Amino acid sequence: MAFDLSRRTRARRKLPDSPDNVRTPTWRGHRWSLVDLRLTPYLMISPFFLLFFVFGLFPLAFTGWISLHDWQMLQGEQRFVGLGNYADLLRDKHFRNAVANTTAMLMLATVPTLLAALGLAALLDRGLRGRMFWRTSVLVPNIVSVVAVGLVFSQLFGRDYGVVNAVLDWVGIGRVDWATHRLTGYLVVAVMIMWRWTGYNALVYLAAMQSVPRDQVEAAVIDGASTWRVFWSIIVPSIRPTIIFTVIASTIAGLQLFAEPRLFGGGTLGGDDRQLQTITMYLYEKGFELFDAGYAAAVSWMVFLLTLLCAAMNFSFVRRLASSE
Amino acid sequence: MGLPHATISRPTRAGSRWWVYFALVAVVLVSLYPLYWSIVVSTADSTAVARGTPMLIPGENLWDNVVSVFEKVEFGAALRNSFVVGAVVAFANVVLSSLAGFAFARLRFRGRGPLFLVVLSTTMVPAQLGVVPLFMLVVALGWYGDLRSVIVPGLMNAFSVFWMRQACEESVPQELVDAARVDGCSLWRVYWHVALPGLRPQLGVLAMLSFMVSWNDFFWPLIVLDPQNSPTVQVVVSQLAGGYFTDYSLMITGATLGVLPMIALFAVLARRLVNGIMSGAPRGR
Numbered sequence: 001m002a003f004d005l006s007r008r009t010r011a012r013r014k015l016p017d018s019p020d021n022v023r024t025p026t027w028r029g030h031r032w033s034l035v036d037l038r039l040t041p042y043l044m045i046s047p048f049f050l051l052f053f054v055f056g057l058f059p060l061a062f063t064g065w066i067s068l069h070d071w072q073m074l075q076g077e078q079r080f081v082g083l084g085n086y087a088d089l090l091r092d093k094h095f096r097n098a099v100a101n102t103t104a105m106l107m108l109a110t111v112p113t114l115l116a117a118l119g120l121a122a123l124l125d126r127g128l129r130g131r132m133f134w135r136t137s138v139l140v141p142n143i144v145s146v147v148a149v150g151l152v153f154s155q156l157f158g159r160d161y162g163v164v165n166a167v168l169d170w171v172g173i174g175r176v177d178w179a180t181h182r183l184t185g186y187l188v189v190a191v192m193i194m195w196r197w198t199g200y201n202a203l204v205y206l207a208a209m210q211s212v213p214r215d216q217v218e219a220a221v222i223d224g225a226s227t228w229r230v231f232w233s234i235i236v237p238s239i240r241p242t243i244i245f246t247v248i249a250s251t252i253a254g255l256q257l258f259a260e261p262r263l264f265g266g267g268t269l270g271g272d273d274r275q276l277q278t279i280t281m282y283l284y285e286k287g288f289e290l291f292d293a294g295y296a297a298a299v300s301w302m303v304f305l306l307t308l309l310c311a312a313m314n315f316s317f318v319r320r321l322a323s324s325e
Numbered sequence: 326m327g328l329p330h331a332t333i334s335r336p337t338r339a340g341s342r343w344w345v346y347f348a349l350v351a352v353v354l355v356s357l358y359p360l361y362w363s364i365v366v367s368t369a370d371s372t373a374v375a376r377g378t379p380m381l382i383p384g385e386n387l388w389d390n391v392v393s394v395f396e397k398v399e400f401g402a403a404l405r406n407s408f409v410v411g412a413v414v415a416f417a418n419v420v421l422s423s424l425a426g427f428a429f430a431r432l433r434f435r436g437r438g439p440l441f442l443v444v445l446s447t448t449m450v451p452a453q454l455g456v457v458p459l460f461m462l463v464v465a466l467g468w469y470g471d472l473r474s475v476i477v478p479g480l481m482n483a484f485s486v487f488w489m490r491q492a493c494e495e496s497v498p499q500e501l502v503d504a505a506r507v508d509g510c511s512l513w514r515v516y517w518h519v520a521l522p523g524l525r526p527q528l529g530v531l532a533m534l535s536f537m538v539s540w541n542d543f544f545w546p547l548i549v550l551d552p553q554n555s556p557t558v559q560v561v562v563s564q565l566a567g568g569y570f571t572d573y574s575l576m577i578t579g580a581t582l583g584v585l586p587m588i589a590l591f592a593v594l595a596r597r598l599v600n601g602i603m604s605g606a607p608r609g610r
Contacts, residue, residue: 040512041434051481059455145541148580207603
């Protein structure tokens with residue numbers, strides 16, 4: 001407790017043989033040392049906190065205030081409307097559409113991504129040759145920007161010239177107009193997310209798997225448990241906290257889905273029928289194309305509430321799932 | 326992808342593991358194919374793309390495509406902007422987060438617990454919650470369309486502070502900090518001579534991750550930068566997909582050019598990044 005400056009220890013610090021006095025016997029040096037001890041920690045965190053308060057916390061808090069107003073950014077008009085924006089939101093069919101789209105893409109992306117990551121981690125966990133090569137290779141998609149992923153996959157899944165349709169045509173299934181239908185559009189967006197995030201999540205799982213006690217696994221193998229059974233009954237339950245973490249992180253990221261559906265759906269509306277518009281795209285449309293700050297702020301708050309709801313649901317679901325095994 | 330049901334119950338050696346390598350090769354091929362395809366398309370002319378057959382062999386049009394990307398949009402300026410923003414953000418993140426992380430991990434001061442809790446809790450809040458007021462703030466400061474609007478909010482990151490605190494707890498022993506204090510080191514010198522050297526590997530990963538996140542960011546630069554006048558790489562690349570340009574090879578060339586610096590960085594630092602992620606480096610915002 002050398003640096004505890006509560007009243008109790010401060011008294012002790014004044015003792016002549018206190019270690020702080022050994023090298024700083026003069027009154028001036030001692031006082032300087034105390035100032036250093038007491039003040040420096042705050043100086044060290046202050047650059048971060050100054051920025052954090054202005055550009056992190058203040059906007060978070062102010063969003064709530066704005067959402068209670070009819071607040072037009074361009075005209076500068078501000079009128080208190082209470083929960084009016086929220087009431088409008090709940091009746092807004094475009095908002096409901098965006099929530100439904102986001103939820104669907106989120107589910108279609110997260111569940112297969114994390115399952116595939118779990119499988120991939122299990123593969124990577126088997127004492128391989130060229131360990132580092134496999135680990136770095138699976139991480140490559142993760143460094144590609146969402147914009148590049150959006151553009152490249154939009155072309156791969158293009159109606160007329162896309163590689164995927166060429167292959168489907170060749171095997172006799174025929175061409176699919178991926179972007180115009182809801183479900184196929186969701187699927188393509190989910191594929192983009194899966195491509196970009198499976199390897200990353202696999203590495204996170206792999207790190208957790210490596211701290212599972214080996215003797216437990218070996219004992220189960222000696223008892224005749226199959227690899228499959230060892231995996232689901234010992235390894236998965238032991239890495240449960242990591243699974244919960246990845247599910248929540250993926251959910252938060254998924255609720256903020258923007259670039260992929262925007263680039264694939266061809267704009268902020270996400271297609272002619274808004275078939276691929278996500279909540280964040282709707283937020284962008286309201287806030288930064290129509291400059292309706294009050295309404296956009298209300299959308300932001302709904303995203304936050306949805307995040308909390310999803311996190312709570314995920315948490316209890318995964319906990320039950322992994323412990324019932 | 327899953328595990329086959331009928332694996333051998335006795336742990337056997339190499340021979341029976343061919344399918345593991347087979348599956349991994351398949352994963353790697355799927356991971357790399359879109360990138361390879363992008364490079365092939367960047368070298369093709371648009372008629373080759375319009376033929377619609379899966380292209381596998383590079384063409385001869387790479388130079389023409391690259392030149393027209395630089396002509397059609399402000400790609401040169403965008404590259405420079407993204408480098409400036411990424412470098413400043415990475416440097417600031419390393420300095421600010423290691424300072425704060427060190428203080429939270431190894432120093433005692435009043436309010437340490439509550440302050441850290443505030444930092445921690447904001448990592449769970451979606452960044453877009455504050456986007457409307459942040460925009461208004463940036464406009465009020467006169468930074469709209471200016472690089473400061475993307476640099477300054479990116480200088481601090483709650484995830485980085487969280488990770489640096491954890492890194493300090495692992496790599497900067499409290500005994501060493503105490504010993505340096507007893508020897509009369511000021512806290513600043515303890516930070517400089519004890520904490521920073523101990524944190525070097527993690528700081529490298531943090532710098533790279535911050536640069537990557539900044540380079541790849543799209544939503545915020547799209548809002549605060551003027552797409553017509555010196556935006557970042559991601560914004561101009563997305564412009565290539567806008568209504569005016571339907572030249573697919575041009576579009577993909579732009580996307581590929583925007584990814585190349587990341588690939589180069591990754592080629593040098595991949596091992597560190599893998600180790601960083603496996604030791605808990607947070608990814609993204």
